Amino acid sequence: MEYFEKSLDNALSIMVANQLLGQVLNNELKPGEQVVESNYAEQFQISRSPVREAIYLLTMEGIIERVPRKGAFIKGYTIDEMKDLLDVRNSLELLAVERLTKPSQETELLEEMKELVHHMTIVDDITEYAHLNYQFHYLILKLSKSSVLIDMYSKISLPLLRIQVIHFSSNKMIEKSVREHKQIYGCLVKDDIVQVKSILRKHTEDVIFSVKSKLL
Numbered sequence: 424m425e426y427f428e429k430s431l432d433n434a435l436s437i438m439v440a441n442q443l444l445g446q447v448l449n450n451e452l453k454p455g456e457q458v459v460e461s462n463y464a465e466q467f468q469i470s471r472s473p474v475r476e477a478i479y480l481l482t483m484e485g486i487i488e489r490v491p492r493k494g495a496f497i498k499g500y501t502i503d504e505m506k507d508l509l510d511v512r513n514s515l516e517l518l519a520v521e522r523l524t525k526p527s528q529e530t531e532l533l534e535e536m537k538e539l540v541h542h543m544t545i546v547d548d549i550t551e552y553a554h555l556n557y558q559f560h561y562l563i564l565k566l567s568k569s570s571v572l573i574d575m576y577s578k579i580s581l582p583l584l585r586i587q588v589i590h591f592s593s594n595k596m597i598e599k600s601v602r603e604h605k606q607i608y609g610c611l612v613k614d615d616i617v618q619v620k621s622i623l624r625k626h627t628e629d630v631i632f633s634v635k636s637k638l639l
Contacts (some may be wrong), residue, residue: 436476448550454499484581513627515576519567526611536562553587590633
């Protein structure tokens with residue numbers, strides 16, 4: 424799965440960034456593990472420059488952190504930090520929903536949301552499901568047409584994706600998530616803003632509880 428889009432100018436660095444991120448999400452690279460430029464340059468048989476660019480990109484996205492005089496490491500998040508990220512997501516979503524009057528009129532976005540829900544019901548890969556889940560929540564922000572809210576949400580997208588992978592490590596959580604996303608979609612179609620906000624609040628509370636229970 425590719426998380427960053429390639430262009431002619433940065434194809435190699437994006438390829439490395441996608442590979443590294445995939446390894447992080449699949450728990451092949453764990454928090455605190457060092458990312459050594461020369462190792463990946465040798466692995467991909469490329470120069471160190473695109474590897475360095477990939478590390479920089481993932482640092483900007485909150486996946487890697489640089490420690491002075493020590494190097495680059497996979498960033499770990501405390502439970503409190505994960506809770507804060509989920510609370511920020513929920514706050515942005517609630518702000519977005521409050522701006523809606525007739526979401527049922529946004530037929531193109533709702534059709535896209537419907538397709539996502541369909542794929543969520545049949546996918547059998549946790550990382551892919553987490554990615555679909557992120558896209559669904561991103562569409563809620565797009566419904567608001569607020570460039571500020573959308574931009575702020577995008578900036579926490581990859582840390583959120585890591586949290587969701589932890590949350591969805593149980594099939595029961597995926598089944599519950601599918602039901603809730605179907606409910607959210609159904610309420611948006613009916614312009615039931617109050618119920619959408621209620622489901623989103625409960626949804627976030629449940630994810631926080633789930634992540635805590637898995638990490639404590």
